[in-house]
Amino acid sequence: xxxxxxxxxxxxxxxxxxxxxxxxxxxxxxxxxxxxxxxxxxxxxxxxxxxxxxxxxxxxxxxxxxxxxxxxxxxxxxxxxxxxxxxxxxxxxxxxxxxxxxxxxxxxxxxxxxxxxxxxxxxxxxxxxxxxxxxxxxxxxxxxxxxxxxxxxxxxxxxxxxxxxxxxxxxxxxxxxxxxxxxxxxxxxxxxxxxxxxxxxxxxxxxxxxxxxxxxxxxxxxxxxxxxxxxxxxxxxxxxxxxxxxxxxxxxxxxxxxxxxxxxxxxxxxxxxxxxxxxxxxxxxxxxxxxxxxxxxxxxxxxxxxxxxxxxxxxxxxxxxxxxxxxxxxxxxxxxxxxxxxxxxxxxxxxxxxxxxxxxxxxxxxxxxxxxxxxxxxxxxxxxxxxxxxxxxxxxxxxxxxxxxxxxxxxxxxx
Amino acid sequence: xxxxxxxxxxxxxxxxxxxxxxxxxxxxxxxxxxxxxxxxxxxxxxxxxxxxxxxxxxxxxxxxxxxxxxxxxxxxxxxxxxxxxxxxxxxxxxxxxxxxxxxxxxxxxxxxxxxxxxxxxxxxxxxxxxxxxxxxxxxx
Numbered sequence: 228x229x230x231x232x233x234x235x236x237x238x239x240x241x242x243x244x245x246x247x248x249x250x251x252x253x254x255x256x257x258x259x260x261x262x263x264x265x266x267x268x269x270x271x272x273x274x275x276x277x278x279x280x281x282x283x284x285x286x287x288x289x290x291x292x293x294x295x296x297x298x299x300x301x302x303x304x305x306x307x308x309x310x311x312x313x314x315x316x317x318x319x320x321x322x323x324x325x326x327x328x329x330x331x332x333x334x335x336x337x338x339x340x341x342x343x344x345x346x347x348x349x350x351x352x353x354x355x356x357x358x359x360x361x362x363x364x365x366x367x368x369x370x371x372x373x374x375x376x377x378x379x380x381x382x383x384x385x386x387x388x389x390x391x392x393x394x395x396x397x398x399x400x401x402x403x404x405x406x407x408x409x410x411x412x413x414x415x416x417x418x419x420x421x422x423x424x425x426x427x428x429x430x431x432x433x434x435x436x437x438x439x440x441x442x443x444x445x446x447x448x449x450x451x452x453x454x455x456x457x458x459x460x461x462x463x464x465x466x467x468x469x470x471x472x473x474x475x476x477x478x479x480x481x482x483x484x485x486x487x488x489x490x491x492x493x494x495x496x497x498x499x500x501x502x503x504x505x506x507x508x509x510x511x512x513x514x515x516x517x518x519x520x521x522x523x524x525x526x527x528x529x530x531x532x533x534x535x536x537x538x539x540x541x542x543x544x545x546x547x548x549x550x551x552x553x554x555x556x557x558x559x560x561x562x563x564x565x566x567x568x569x570x571x572x573x574x575x576x577x578x579x580x581x582x583x584x585x586x587x588x589x590x591x592x593x594x595x596x597x598x599x600x601x602x603x604x605x606x607x608x609x610x611x612x613x614x615x616x617x618x619x620x621x622x623x624x625x626x627x628x629x630x631x632x633x634x635x636x637x638x639x640x641x642x
Numbered sequence: 643x644x645x646x647x648x649x650x651x652x653x654x655x656x657x658x659x660x661x662x663x664x665x666x667x668x669x670x671x672x673x674x675x676x677x678x679x680x681x682x683x684x685x686x687x688x689x690x691x692x693x694x695x696x697x698x699x700x701x702x703x704x705x706x707x708x709x710x711x712x713x714x715x716x717x718x719x720x721x722x723x724x725x726x727x728x729x730x731x732x733x734x735x736x737x738x739x740x741x742x743x744x745x746x747x748x749x750x751x752x753x754x755x756x757x758x759x760x761x762x763x764x765x766x767x768x769x770x771x772x773x774x775x776x777x778x779x780x781x782x
Contacts, residue, residue, distance in 0.1 A: 578696065581718050588664070639671065
């Protein structure tokens with residue numbers, strides 16, 4: 228078996244059919260599929276090791292805790308964090324970002340009149356928590372444009388001149404995406420962090436898409452926070468990671484109150500637990516957290532294969548040609564120099580909802596709508612776009628099927 | 643005036659000839675194209691039903707006999723096709739009949755998925771709006 232056949236054999240769901248045709252799953256940026264090693268562990272944990280973690284002294288609880296902490300340590304290694312204390316396990320990237328925004332506001336690190344810098348192409352998860360922090364504190368958003376749509380360049384990058392100008396205006400926090408879920412262009416986050424740090428401004432990176440397709444080393448990146456979800460990178464839903472530098476996690480107040488986040492509790496005074504447990508109130512999704520271990524090991528294994536990089540190049544080239552072959556199709560950030568295998572596009576005379584519904588009947592799963600990034604999709608896509616997003620397990624043959632199905636879809640809708 | 647039940651039966655029979663999803667959707671697209679347009683003046687915010695992915699406008703008036711007259715539109719053509727079926731079922735009916743109706747044809751013709759929240763085409767919201775309007779006129 229070659230590289231691709233081997234990978235595909237690991238994903239039971241890729242064998243299923245939709246409308247009598249082999250499934251072509253191109254909505255990976257929303258949720259990726261899970262390999263057998265993750266599915267097996269999920270089931271094994273429920274069958275053999277189900278207990279509450281960090282609490283009891285019985286065997287099952289010890290075992291469950293070990294699995295949970297193994298998930299945390301794998302996440303630490305995967306992003307090369309200095310210590311597993313810097314890995315907070317959350318419900319997903321959304322919760323990770325909410326945690327930072329809420330605790331920064333509550334801890335007084337963002338206050339009245341302060342600016343919070345975001346890019347224009349952020350997901351709602353990296354907009355709304357900051358808006359809520361602004362409402363709480365009287366801070367405001369400073370939104371930096373990206374180069375996409377309009378008559379300007381269409382490479383999808385954050386406008387670095389505008390970024391620098393906003394930094395100089397004196398923002399208190401930068402929260403930007405590593406890779407926009409609409410544009411697919413990889414932002415120069417290392418450079419962005421360095422420039423913000425030069426002015427003493429902390430940086431959070433939304434890595435929901437970036438972590439899936441690019442090697443992330445938080446020490447080299449030097450970001451203060453990096454947030455991502457498990458379900459986009461082979462793990463189950465309901466688990467996310469927040470990397471935070473030790474100094475930040477130590478000085479931020481807790482996010483939620485409850486069990487597991489405390490050292491001692493009395494009605495007069497509660498001592499909080501040390502990091503990271505300070506941020507992990509309540510019973511965790513221990514099964515999903517534990518599954519980060521096989522999921523991220525799987526991702527690391529694929530990423531270390533030279534075949535994977537080669538395959539991604541081929542996917543990108545094939546998609547580029549396929550999309551170019553459709554008359555009236557416009558691709559956001561088409562000229563991105565560094566992109567992940569993700570494309571959002573519009574087609575003249577075709578409503579994205581119609582197209583997504585029809586192409587689903589041909590076995591192809593695409594995403595349509597504003598894809599939780601309404602501001603950018605409104606500006607460049609009229610409020611609704613189509614998106615195809617691939618993982619390493621997607622084949623060139625699937626791209627061909629997608630191309631033919633899209634052509635047929637357009638023909639039907641333009642009749 | 644045919645009853646809501648009779649019209650639903652008619653639609654189910656019409657769709658029975660289509661074995662293939664493609665034919666069904668082509669028919670819906672045709673229906674969407676043929677549907678009389680709503681007056682631009684009626685595309686108001688009050689008449690707008692915002693789905694997650696497509697927009698639907700629905701206007702309603704009551705004629706001298708107390709029957710409700712609906713007009714609708716959408717920016718997505720398949721949504722519009724399904725809307726035209728809903729309009730065919732409900733247009734010209736009394737508020738009481740609309741409220742009492744058991745809407746089963748969508749299931750029967752295999753378009754159930756279009757009502758699920760993930761489809762986000764605004765159809766479930768449109769049906770709710772029709773019932774709300776009927777309720778309002780029924781009380782008035």
